Amino acid sequence: MKFTRHFGRVVRLVHRDGRAAALSSGSDHSALKLLVTARRWWTILREGEIRINELAAQEGVSASWMTRVVRLAFLSPEIVDAILADNLRSDVDGLVPTGADGVPAYWKDQRLRYLTAGAG
Numbered sequence: 001m002k003f004t005r006h007f008g009r010v011v012r013l014v015h016r017d018g019r020a021a022a023l024s025s026g027s028d029h030s031a032l033k034l035l036v037t038a039r040r041w042w043t044i045l046r047e048g049e050i051r052i053n054e055l056a057a058q059e060g061v062s063a064s065w066m067t068r069v070v071r072l073a074f075l076s077p078e079i080v081d082a083i084l085a086d087n088l089r090s091d092v093d094g095l096v097p098t099g100a101d102g103v104p105a106y107w108k109d110q111r112l113r114y115l116t117a118g119a120g
Contacts, residue, residue, distance in 0.1 A: 031083045031092070038072035045070065068102065076107035079114050089116050 044055060052070075056063040075083075082088050092114050104110045 029086075031088060032086075034069055035072050035075070035080065035083055038069050041066060042070050042073035071103040075103065076110050078107065079110050082115055087116070088114050 041055065041059070044050060045052060050058075052066055053063045056066040059066065061069075079088075104113055
């Protein structure tokens with residue numbers, strides 16, 4: 001059974017377990033886009049030939065923003081699978097993992113924050 005939940009000006013269909021209902025018109029892929037960006041930036045940074053301040057300037061973002069996004073490159077495989085399957089909790093969007101409290105370091109804590117009750 002589905003019910004609606006209001007998110008500011010957006011209304012989403014949500015299953016009782018908290019999983020967002022898939023919409024035929026496509027869903028918000030912002031989490032996936034950030035994950036791809038995080039992995040690309042991490043690949044560049046780990047080579048050690050450019051500093052984060054320089055790469056951030058090239059990309060047109062702040063070093064602080066880049067640091068928060070790069071943390072997404074270290075999400076647990078379970079969370080990455082949920083992002084790819086568009087199966088994160090309905091209240092998680094692409095920006096939540098990069099909020100002020102950051103991405104939890106422990107995979108167990110990531111599971112609690114990002115996945116529905118029935119997942120994992």
